[in-house]
Amino acid sequence: MTIRVRLFARARELAGADAVEIDLPPGGLVADLRAQLSKSCPALRPLLTRSAVAVNEEFAGDELVVPPAAEVALLPPVSGGSDE
Amino acid sequence: MIRLTREPIDHAALTDQVRSPHCGAVATFLGTVRDLTDDRTTIALDYEAYGGMAEKKLAEIEADVRRRWPVGDISMVHRLGRVEVGEISVAVAVSCPHRGDAFDACRHAIDRLKEVVPIWKQEHWADGKTEWIHPA
Numbered sequence: 001m002t003i004r005v006r007l008f009a010r011a012r013e014l015a016g017a018d019a020v021e022i023d024l025p026p027g028g029l030v031a032d033l034r035a036q037l038s039k040s041c042p043a044l045r046p047l048l049t050r051s052a053v054a055v056n057e058e059f060a061g062d063e064l065v066v067p068p069a070a071e072v073a074l075l076p077p078v079s080g081g082s083d084e
Numbered sequence: 085m086i087r088l089t090r091e092p093i094d095h096a097a098l099t100d101q102v103r104s105p106h107c108g109a110v111a112t113f114l115g116t117v118r119d120l121t122d123d124r125t126t127i128a129l130d131y132e133a134y135g136g137m138a139e140k141k142l143a144e145i146e147a148d149v150r151r152r153w154p155v156g157d158i159s160m161v162h163r164l165g166r167v168e169v170g171e172i173s174v175a176v177a178v179s180c181p182h183r184g185d186a187f188d189a190c191r192h193a194i195d196r197l198k199e200v201v202p203i204w205k206q207e208h209w210a211d212g213k214t215e216w217i218h219p220a
Contacts (some may be wrong), residue, residue: 010204050220073202
């Protein structure tokens with residue numbers, strides 16, 4: 001299945017696009033999606049391990065199965081500690 | 085009330101909105117754009133949100149705050165796009181019967197907002213460079 005991954009902030013700039021499409025086998029995990037992203041879009045690598053993945057607008061752990069037609073987004077770290 | 089906006093935040097109106105005859109305390113927090121980070125000068129910030137998820141997370145924070153404190157009302161507003169030095173980028177107003185709860189609830193809401201709401205900021209430095217802030 002093809003999954004569209006939305007990109008924001010520095011990730012969007014590194015990829016030069018506000019979304020990328022990746023192929024994932026049915027039943028693929030968020031961990032597989034991360035690996036595919038790293039392979040198909042090497043520019044994202046510096047930020048990838050530090051970023052969260054959201055599936056259908058919820059933070060998703062690496063073991064979550066990505067449902068078909070899921071809305072997926074890569075979320076780089078947000079700026080905000082309370083005493084930054 | 086939860087809102088993402090490209091317009092200036094009216095903090096007085098926001099504070100007024102949460103006032104209630106049942107509440108003897110209103111705590112309002114304003115986050116404003118600061119001109120110095122260490123020795124670097126900022127001229128403006130640019131905020132970008134994952135809109136749908138940001139609104140969902142703000143709603144979860146509101147529900148959490150209402151569960152934990154006797155909240156009369158709560159409002160959270162965040163600016164998007166370019167915000168100049170000195171302008172308000174985020175505002176949280178909370179009313180409670182007593183001030184201790186109002187302070188605690190407001191503090192919790194802004195701290196959680198900064199942690200879990202997908203909104204990013206880009207520095208516009210005085211030397212013309214820009215930089216997305218993604219702390220380790």
